Amino acid sequence: MTISLFKFSLPMPESKSTPAKSLNEKDLGEDIEQTKQVYNSLQDKVKILFDDLVRDKLNLELQMIESKKFRLAVDNASDTIIITDPDGIIVFANKATEGVTGYQIPEILGKKAGGRDLWGNHMKPEFYQKMWETIKVGKQTFRGEINNKRKNGEDYAAEINIAPILDDNGEILFFVSIERDITKEKEMEKMKNEFISLVSHQLRTPLTGIRWFVELLMRNKEKNLTPQQLDFLEQISGSNQRMIKLVNDILDISHIETGRKFEIIKTNFLFNQLISEILTENISLIETKQLKIVNQIPKTLSIYADYVKIKQVMQNLISNATKYTPAGKTITLAVSEKNNQDAIIMVKDEGIGIPAYQKEKLFEKFFRADNASTQDPNGSGLGLYIARELVRAHGGEMWFDTEENKGTTFYFKVALKGEDQTPPAKPTLTNN
Numbered sequence: 001m002t003i004s005l006f007k008f009s010l011p012m013p014e015s016k017s018t019p020a021k022s023l024n025e026k027d028l029g030e031d032i033e034q035t036k037q038v039y040n041s042l043q044d045k046v047k048i049l050f051d052d053l054v055r056d057k058l059n060l061e062l063q064m065i066e067s068k069k070f071r072l073a074v075d076n077a078s079d080t081i082i083i084t085d086p087d088g089i090i091v092f093a094n095k096a097t098e099g100v101t102g103y104q105i106p107e108i109l110g111k112k113a114g115g116r117d118l119w120g121n122h123m124k125p126e127f128y129q130k131m132w133e134t135i136k137v138g139k140q141t142f143r144g145e146i147n148n149k150r151k152n153g154e155d156y157a158a159e160i161n162i163a164p165i166l167d168d169n170g171e172i173l174f175f176v177s178i179e180r181d182i183t184k185e186k187e188m189e190k191m192k193n194e195f196i197s198l199v200s201h202q203l204r205t206p207l208t209g210i211r212w213f214v215e216l217l218m219r220n221k222e223k224n225l226t227p228q229q230l231d232f233l234e235q236i237s238g239s240n241q242r243m244i245k246l247v248n249d250i251l252d253i254s255h256i257e258t259g260r261k262f263e264i265i266k267t268n269f270l271f272n273q274l275i276s277e278i279l280t281e282n283i284s285l286i287e288t289k290q291l292k293i294v295n296q297i298p299k300t301l302s303i304y305a306d307y308v309k310i311k312q313v314m315q316n317l318i319s320n321a322t323k324y325t326p327a328g329k330t331i332t333l334a335v336s337e338k339n340n341q342d343a344i345i346m347v348k349d350e351g352i353g354i355p356a357y358q359k360e361k362l363f364e365k366f367f368r369a370d371n372a373s374t375q376d377p378n379g380s381g382l383g384l385y386i387a388r389e390l391v392r393a394h395g396g397e398m399w400f401d402t403e404e405n406k407g408t409t410f411y412f413k414v415a416l417k418g419e420d421q422t423p424p425a426k427p428t429l430t431n432n
Contacts, residue, residue: 080158080179086136086172088112100158100181102151113177119148122155131162135175139164145182156183193254203247210240242378249382253365256386262393264306268417271301271345274311275333278318289327296334303343304415309390313398314347316383317410321349323376325407336411342396344413353404362400363388371404387412 080100083092090113093105101108101119114120114128121128123146134142141163149155162177214237217225225233255262275295279286286293303310321331329350336346352371354362361367366381373379388398396413 078180080177080181082113082177082179084113084175084177086174088114088175091174100150100156100179101148113175119150120146122147122149135162135164136172139166139170139172146179156181157186158182196250196254201251204244204251207240207244207247211237211244214240246380246382249380249386252386252389253382256389262306262309262390264309264393266304266306266394266415268302268304269307270299271297271303272299274307274314278311278315281315282319282322285322289322289325291322291325291327292330294330294332296332297345298335301335301343302416304417305394309393310414313387313390313412314345316387317347320383321347321351321408324372325349325351338416341416342413343416344411346409346411348407348409350407353406353408354400354402355404359402363398 077094077096080097081092081094082090082097084090090108090111093108095105097108098104103118108118111118127144127146131142131144134140141161143161144159146158146160147155148158159180159182160177161179162175164175165173167173214233218230218233218237252262272295275297279293285291318331318333325331331350332346332348334346334348335343337344352375354369355371358367358369362369363385364381365385367385368379368381391398391412391414394414396415398410398412400408400410402408
């Protein structure tokens with residue numbers, strides 16, 4: 001029994017059992033290696049997943065911080081900031097809105113921005129039509145000044161900027177409106193203009209008196225004045241004329257800035273009569289510099305305008321041309337285009353021109369080109385600004401072509417015909 005059990009327990013012959021034992025070890029080794037690879041792969045994936053989770057968490061925290069900073073910035077802004085849906089319904093308003101309009105935020109959410117039940121709708125319909133066409137149809141930013149009314153009924157002026165925010169397909173997601181209360185600025189501007197107007201009026205009277213006294217003295221120059229005294233009087237007269245012109249320019253600026261329209265009294269008159277007077281007034285400089293004046297304006301050209309105001313326009317253009325054109329060069333006066341209703345007057349010089357980088361500023365108040373300031377430091381930079389506004393007051397426009405060191409050509413449009421608004425009379429001269 002024991003022998004039988006022993007025999008039964010004996011191992012298989014070596015020739016048969018050895019290969020089986022070797023195969024099992026190889027499989028086991030491969031399984032272990034595969035397990036290691038799977039483990040390492042899982043470990044890498046877990047690490048990547050963990051890194052992604054950490055990164056997402058950090059990004060989320062950063063976004064929350066940025067969002068909080070943005071909200072703090074918006075809420076602490078002094079300007080009104082409002083976000084509306086594409087139909088203008090308010091979905092967000094910052095705290096400044098309450099201070100400016102007097103309405104609490106819960107009162108305005110869900111209502112249409114600019115509605116009469118809030119602070120808006122106090123402008124002409126054309127204003128709002130242009131605004132909606134700009135932001136909703138054109139999908140462009142709208143900027144302008146607007147009159148609103150606070151909850152307590154107080155009127156206020158605001159500078160408004162409305163921008164559409166678009167999605168990837170170019171469709172409007174919402175509108176962002178930034179509104180700045182400029183009521184105090186407008187009041188200060190009004191006070192400044194009134195002060196300038198008052199001072200200018202007060203200055204004009206004594207300056208005119210000085211002018212007349214100087215002229216009276218100079219009439220007797222051959223009898224009572226030495227050459228030195230005459231020179232002094234001429235200098236006083238020149239300075240006085242510049243001061244009178246500056247005061248008149250400031251008064252004109254005051255009219256423009258306060259929104260008061262120029263008093264335009266139109267009559268029919270021959271344009272060359274006006275030209276003749278201006279050339280006579282500038283004859284000294286024209287002859288000194290030996291400038292050639294080519295007047296191609298037809299003698300029969302009659303225009304319908306305010307004689308004094310158009311003379312002021314032409315005086316500015318011709319005076320600038322003579323001042324900034326080198327000796328021996330040509331100034332040309334012509335009608336560049338004419339139809340049955342309007343004429344386009346042209347004043348062309350061969351002067352210093354305007355630098356390309358300063359062209360856009362030419363009609364701004366107090367602006368003088370660099371080369372003009374170098375050649376003549378006494379200019380005020382108001383003449384062209386006023387001249388264009390005078391032309392606009394006539395319903396026309398002024399523009400120019402220029403090239404530095406080659407010259408400038410100014411153009412402006414005036415009406416040809418119309419019924420006189422005053423009885424026929426000899427045109428009055430300017431008080432300059």
